[in-house]
Amino acid sequence: MAKAGTSTRKENFASTKRHVTSYDVAQHAGVSQSAVSRCFKPGASVSKKMRELVMASVEELGYQPNAIARGLITRRSNIVAVVVSNLHFYPEVVSELSERFADRGVHVLLFTLDHESDISRTLNQIWQYQVDGAIVAANLSSEEIAIFEKRDVPLVFYNRSYEDVQVTSVNCDQVEGERSLINLLLQSEGHRSFAIVSGPPDSIISMQRTRGALDRLREGGITDVTQVTGDYGYKSGRRAVQDTIEIRGSVPDALICANDMMAFGVMDELRFHLELDVPGDVSVVGFDGVRAASWSSFDLATIAQPVESMTEAAVSMLIDRIDNRDLPPEKRLFSGVLRRGSTIRN
């Protein structure tokens, strides 16, 4: 038995509150703290006997290594930040990311932005928590991106791309996707007049989708195109229909929506308020391929983003860059999958 008197440590009464530490385990097992630590390190040099001895005490005391303390010394928190501007539009993305990271022993600290304005506050929090990396589905200025670089925090953008700045990102090809939707529309002679329902002006994605649509329409010789703006929400889809009619005095042959949610609003407004038939009277297309797009009520023509591939790519690109800081920026572009649905008349 070890001498009880020798240790002037923080003994008994504290133990009712404090957590079990590696020292407690060491003492219980009659070994050194280093030994305990080594038992939790994969490739460490520990004899079979020692490991059993330690693990017995670990079990008995219910010891779990303190990730905070470990993070301090190893400079690896095994925490990444996930920043989303509005969770509502990315629920499955966030959960996919969380699961995939968890499979690799990494955890997700979630940051949601209601107004993109509090990004700077959020960034400060991110620095404080010494995250190993970040996945960002929000717009950052190039100054903000530069801070990540300066702090040496790997960064992967999800569905945001920057022409001018060198960043790592995973994207769905917005332009190509939008073009193939328009192709579908242009296959029918009946589509001569169009309206484009964009997302919020500061959304780069919306801009790309809109641009893809406009370009393709122009190439197709279409000139009758009305543009209205929404905010990616259902209600703004409904309003967009009213706005369109107000602007052009009539309903166009097809409405091209920057995302599915607005497309649902558009369809509902057309069908239930204006009592028009979709696709009989008007065609509608969306973008994203959210679950509801395949519900019979909508069966929307849209581009389905390959969320699994994209999140997997984002996770592995980030982890690769955490393990090796020297990897160069890389952009990965996935093609969306065309869903024909039944909202386009032929």
Added chain:
Amino acid sequence: MAKAGTSTRKENFASTKRHVTSYDVAQHAGVSQSAVSRCFKPGASVSKKMRELVMASVEELGYQPNAIARGLITRRSNIVAVVVSNLHFYPEVVSELSERFADRGVHVLLFTLDHESDISRTLNQIWQYQVDGAIVAANLSSEEIAIFEKRDVPLVFYNRSYEDVQVTSVNCDQVEGERSLINLLLQSEGHRSFAIVSGPPDSIISMQRTRGALDRLREGGITDVTQVTGDYGYKSGRRAVQDTIEIRGSVPDALICANDMMAFGVMDELRFHLELDVPGDVSVVGFDGVRAASWSSFDLATIAQPVESMTEAAVSMLIDRIDNRDLPPEKRLFSGVLRRGSTIRN
């Protein structure tokens, strides 16, 4: 900008890798590390002059206190765990929680469970990260709950209640909500035969909703009730209709769904596959009050959970218990808000 003569920075190569620490700031400002630390502690004793001096260096060096190191010494990580069994059904809850915690300087470490079986793995991770508390929207065994108590980690359940165990929880009154939906149905003479579409068997919430419905129906003298089971998803709603018809040989007057998502599936199956009219031929009710319930395509009769109040309650109950470990368990029960919608015929 600044002239080169004054440069003589000692930092150079160090700054490329390591983070700025309070020692760096102290050295730069010519004060002690303690002083820097105190400048970041709200009620601390620091002279105005000192604060300015330090803050100038902080700005210049871009210092941010290391939350990991702070957490180690203060035993307060300012991180809480949020555990959800399937994010898909709780997107707005998670984002609400995250925002509300952020407002109080607390951050959310997200844990998602695909199979509720990996709870024990998740719990271990939670202990390792020394979270200050946890919000759990998943089923825990009473042994698992006991560990929280033993480790002195405050725990708040979201929409899970336990009859036998003393826990803190926030709930929507499932039974009352379901009863008021049934009341609505029973106001019409036309509703004589019913089907109840439950959620997965291990869901306590589903059980409560189902029970509420069954009890109220029995009280109303209704005996013709078919029960089928789904998994809370859209598709299972569609299948539930088929199952119901198979079991009873005909379509019931009303289908009572344990959540909105299944109700959408039910409605789509009725309308588009069976070409029945809702509510003309069949009435449908759901539960939850998700956004899509108010879309014109569905305009579903349902009970809207007061998500804002519930998340606010969960957050403040948890934080109260983090600040004061002696607070007793408390259950808060919110009433849902009845949405009449137009899926019930009168």
Added chain:
DNA sequence: CGATCAATTGCATTCGAAGTCAAAGATAGT
């Protein structure tokens, strides 16, 4: 101008795990 007391400031220690290094133990070769 000096004494008294309060407000600041710095020193040294602490949190818990991991890594360094040298000592101790085990194994093998001759």
Added chain:
DNA sequence: ACTATCTTTGACTTCGAATGCAATTGATCG
């Protein structure tokens, strides 16, 4: 048996911020 080599092990230090305590400064008053 004895050294050379490899494996295990423990003492000690480190990560970065917070804090008790002592030292110092400053303010106040007679």
